[in-house]
Amino acid sequence: MKINISGQNLDTGSAFRKHAESSLRKAIEKYFGKALFGSVILKKSINTFSVKVIVTLARRTTLEAGGNSSDAHAALDIALIKVEKRLRRFKRRLNDYRNSIEKRKMVFVQETVLQNDDNGSLIDQEGGMPPILMELSYNIEEMTTEEAVMKFELGGLNALMYRNVSHQGLNMLYRRDDGAIGWVDPRGLRDHTLKK
Numbered sequence: 680m681k682i683n684i685s686g687q688n689l690d691t692g693s694a695f696r697k698h699a700e701s702s703l704r705k706a707i708e709k710y711f712g713k714a715l716f717g718s719v720i721l722k723k724s725i726n727t728f729s730v731k732v733i734v735t736l737a738r739r740t741t742l743e744a745g746g747n748s749s750d751a752h753a754a755l756d757i758a759l760i761k762v763e764k765r766l767r768r769f770k771r772r773l774n775d776y777r778n779s780i781e782k783r784k785m786v787f788v789q790e791t792v793l794q795n796d797d798n799g800s801l802i803d804q805e806g807g808m809p810p811i812l813m814e815l816s817y818n819i820e821e822m823t824t825e826e827a828v829m830k831f832e833l834g835g836l837n838a839l840m841y842r843n844v845s846h847q848g849l850n851m852l853y854r855r856d857d858g859a860i861g862w863v864d865p866r867g868l869r870d871h872t873l874k875k
Contacts, residue, residue: 680707682717689723695751702759703732710766711736719758721751730754732762740832742766772829819849827852828860 682703684696691699699719707714716735721728728751734742742765746757821842822830831839831852838853843864851863 680704680714680717682719684719684721686721686723689721691721691751695721695755698752699755702755703734703762706759706763706766707734709763710770719755721755723751728754730758732758734762734766736769737833742769772825773833821847824850824862831860 682700684691684699703717703719707717714734714736718733720731720733722731727747727749729745729747730751731743731745736742742762744758744761744765746754746759746761748754748757819840819842821844823844827839827841827850830836836852836854838851840849840851842848843850848865850865853861853863855861
């Protein structure tokens with residue numbers, strides 16, 4: 680894992696860099712074997728130091744924490760305590776998700792891909808049906824929206840369909856053009872109504 684230590688308009692010094700790198704590496708390796716990137720940014724205000732720690736655990740999974748103190752090392756230690764706490768919570772959520780997968784019901788789904796001609800219309804065969812290019816089968820898992828977002832992010836998926844535990848309806852997550860996650864929840868019974 681690469682760790683970048685920098686100061687904003689100040690020199691961090693070798694002692695701070697060594698302390699920051701070893702402490703951050705130790706905190707991350709305690710909960711995760713591999714992280715992609717770590718960054719520590721030191722800023723100085725009039726009478727306080729602030730440290731911002733950013734850790735990229737996986738693709739699009741970033742953890743951020745900060746700490747303030749009159750001493751740079753103390754500010755770093757405060758930020759690292761927050762990082763460890765968040766890493767511990769994230770790892771617990773991952774383990775809970777993995778353990779709950781076995782208990783969930785799965786729905787079997789089949790998908791058929793049909794062949795199009797060059798102008799986008801379906802090609803007709805003799806029987807009136809277009810030729811089938813491929814058929815895919817997969818299971819739809821039952822999970823909460825939070826678990827679905829975690830699976831979506833950690834898996835680097837473009838789309839994910841799941842059965843929502845709260846109302847047993849099918850939901851879908853998808854990657855929008857701007858990089859954000861879109862959520863489709865087509866259940867018809869909603870509590871909110873328009874009032875005039």
